[in-house]
Amino acid sequence: MTETAEKKERYIEIAVSRAEDRADTEESLSELSRLLETAGGECVYKVIQQLERPVAATYIGSGKIEELRSFIDAFEADGVISDDELTPAQLGNLEAELHVKVIDRTMLILDIFARHAVSREGKIQVEMAQLSYKSSRLSGSAGKAMSRLGGGIGTRGPGETKLETDRRRIRNRIASLRKELRVMKKNRENTRKSREKNGIPVFAIVGYTNAGKSTLLNALTGSDVLSEDALFATLDPTTRRLELENGLTVLLTDTVGFISKLPHDLIDAFHSTLEEAGYADYIIHVVDSSDQRAEKNMQVVRETLSELGISGKPIITVFNKSDKGGGPRPLSDRVADITLRASARTGEGLDTLRDAIKRVVTEDMELVSRVFSYTQVADLERLRDRGRIVKEDYQEDGIHVEALVRK
Numbered sequence: 001m002t003e004t005a006e007k008k009e010r011y012i013e014i015a016v017s018r019a020e021d022r023a024d025t026e027e028s029l030s031e032l033s034r035l036l037e038t039a040g041g042e043c044v045y046k047v048i049q050q051l052e053r054p055v056a057a058t059y060i061g062s063g064k065i066e067e068l069r070s071f072i073d074a075f076e077a078d079g080v081i082s083d084d085e086l087t088p089a090q091l092g093n094l095e096a097e098l099h100v101k102v103i104d105r106t107m108l109i110l111d112i113f114a115r116h117a118v119s120r121e122g123k124i125q126v127e128m129a130q131l132s133y134k135s136s137r138l139s140g141s142a143g144k145a146m147s148r149l150g151g152g153i154g155t156r157g158p159g160e161t162k163l164e165t166d167r168r169r170i171r172n173r174i175a176s177l178r179k180e181l182r183v184m185k186k187n188r189e190n191t192r193k194s195r196e197k198n199g200i201p202v203f204a205i206v207g208y209t210n211a212g213k214s215t216l217l218n219a220l221t222g223s224d225v226l227s228e229d230a231l232f233a234t235l236d237p238t239t240r241r242l243e244l245e246n247g248l249t250v251l252l253t254d255t256v257g258f259i260s261k262l263p264h265d266l267i268d269a270f271h272s273t274l275e276e277a278g279y280a281d282y283i284i285h286v287v288d289s290s291d292q293r294a295e296k297n298m299q300v301v302r303e304t305l306s307e308l309g310i311s312g313k314p315i316i317t318v319f320n321k322s323d324k325g326g327g328p329r330p331l332s333d334r335v336a337d338i339t340l341r342a343s344a345r346t347g348e349g350l351d352t353l354r355d356a357i358k359r360v361v362t363e364d365m366e367l368v369s370r371v372f373s374y375t376q377v378a379d380l381e382r383l384r385d386r387g388r389i390v391k392e393d394y395q396e397d398g399i400h401v402e403a404l405v406r407k
Helices: 019-038 062-075 088-098 105-116 120-135 162-198 213-221 264-269 294-307 350-363 377-386
Strands: 009-017 041-050 079-082 101-104 202-207 238-243 249-254 282-288 315-320 338-341 365-372 388-395 398-406
Touching (some): 088 101, 105 120, 213 315, 377 398
Parallel strands (some): 079 101, 315 338
């Protein structure tokens, strides 16, 4: 028997840019190429048209469309992908002009999320985002076919058009999914309340996609969360315990990666996942220090956190992948309380990170003294979980304890 590799879909990338923004557009297209690779496709050519703004009807001008036809033939492209989100009219008109599949950045990211969703919650969130995106494009995507009445007995007359039926079905499906997500959100809130009751500090690991968040979580806790050198390798939040040398225990929660031009449908759908960062006590911001766009990626993360209403938390910024080199030097984060360099892959700097975690938690604690009777051993054990026992002295009247606990 012989195995044949699945044929990669070949795409030409297109973008509209002002002259002064061309460098940023080229960087964005490079990221789009990586997204394509993650989805199993490949970029065979890139086209940038210099315009003040996209053409309302076709995104790019008529002259560029003519050029694009010749490029499609020359490179035997299966389709065209836009770096910006296309309107329903632009999508339909480009397909009519080019006679190949036309997709945009949002559709591509949704496809990647659909491929990588593992948990039930992740799959529901992806489906909701896809349905929301599709719903806004029903009117412009199928023309006459969408406005036809259904055929056959019982469907004649002034009943619902296919378009109206499709919209109703999507609305009903979204409502059903939201109901299911509400149940999952309630379970997540119960889990959070349990954590708060235990008093264990929680760190949310955030960062641009493929910065190495899952690899860092694995390196610190010895867990085996999926980590790949690919965009959006993991979507579902994962929480693991980290035992520190001074007897403190913290929880580390890995979150979905951020990306520039993250579709609002995705932000809305994944809000319950992204809000894990909002409920955390501290933020660990992981940055790929080998990426030439590190500074811009950091800004995207800051803006996304701000959009989610997450602010005022102590931040440790980890410039990861220090073993790779090649990135801009020096890197700094003006909003972080602590910055450090590390490599989750080689282990370099991880002890420094553990010390930083210990430091920010300890600064948020106070020393208390308490005498426990010998019948209150369960309370003493709860204190061990919530803080760090500094002194423990067994005397006749009980157990004399000095401990650091969170303020």
